[in-house]
Amino acid sequence: MKRLLSIELEKLWKNRASKVLVITYFVLLTLIALLASVNFSIIGIDFRLADLGIFNFPFIWHANTWLASILKIFLAIVIVSMMANEYTYGTLKQNLIDGLSKKEFVLSKVLTVSLFALVSTLFIFIMTLILGYSFSSYTETSIVFTDLQYIVAYFIKLIAFFSFCLFLGVWVKRSAFAIGFILLWFIGEQVIQGLLYKFVFETRQALNQVAQFFPMESMSNLIKEPISRFQLYKTIENQIGGQASIKDYDVHWYQIAIVIFWTAFFIYMSYKILKKRDL
Structure with a gap:
């Protein structure tokens, strides 16, 4: 496995893009930390995100993993391009x-995407601890590590999405088409x-029972949006006459x-397509 991984990392290192x-x-992930100290001004009101409780334990685990998962498209492009280049430059055949x-x-390829997911997860874990201990109002150990479920979900979500990208890269063979x-x-x-x-379906709840089995939807459901958990959001919602939403996070x-x-399915299909394809 070490040999296979070293081969892939060498290919990536030689690819400037x-x-x-x-x-x-990783620079963009780091910018999440910088947002904590930035002053924002909306309709004349100055505030910092850190003062709104977004970096409080244990909520920060949810917020950071959700924000970080949005940026996964950058690594998705790397994975799709990695597979497309195998066809373009003939390295697969070689x-x-x-x-x-x-x-x-x-x-x-699976080892490479797993490494990407692991490094990204460790990066988010460490960054979240640093941010939390710097800005959180609660730093008791029992509170700090309450919601580590989101770190696990983040890792699994990345593995799944990257496996999906790998499947498209094998199937479509062109990075631009695969991203599209x-x-x-x-x-x-x-x-x-x-x-x-x-x-x-007559209700949204009934639809969700079926939609949760869709590939992209299932990945999205692992880490739901955390914005509606903000006390500020709930306050605004009540002031405009809306009813506070009840959501399972x-x-x-x-x-x-x-x-x-779906992860196993995409990896298996990647192998089956490659096995049958005449290179």
């Missing part, structure tokens, strides 16, 4: 000639949900199971 995207990704089996080739297909897939799921809600085992299924 991949290095730039990876560095950009690896197979040199004795690498198709199974080992797919495994090397990710957007089309997301839009397709939303359109299907809209049609089901209009013609099949927890990470459930069955949601993880669905995402793991």
Whole structure:
């Protein structure tokens, strides 16, 4: 496994665009920390995000992993490009000639995306601890490590999404088309949900019971948006006459199971496509 991983990392290191995207990704993650000390002004009111409680334990685990998951598209581009370059530059065929089996080739890609997910998760974990201990009003150990479920969910979500990107890279073979297909897939799921809600299901709850099995939706459900958990959001919602929303923000085992299924499916399909394809 170490040999397979070293082969992939060497390819990435020699690709300037991949290095730039990876560095950009981690720089943007670091900017989350800088937001804590920035003063914002809205309709004449000055405030800092740190003063709103966004960096309080244990809420910060939810907020940071959700924000970080939005930026995963940068690594997705690296993964799709990594696969597309194998076809463009003929390195895939050369690896197979040199004795690498198709199974080992797919495994090397899986190891690479797993490493990306692990490093990103560790980075978020450390950064969250630093931010939390710097700005949180609650630093008791029992509170600090209450919501580590979001770190686990973040890691699983990245593995799943990167496996999906790997599958598209193997299937489509062109990075631009593969990235476009990710957007089309997301839009397709939303359109299907809209049609089901209009013609099949009477309630949003009934629709969600089915939609949770969709690939992109299942990944999204692992870490739901945290904005509506803000006390400020609830206050504004009440002032404009709305009813405070009741939402389940927890990470459930069955949601993880669905995402793991799709992860295994995309990895398996990547191998099956590559196995049948004449290179």
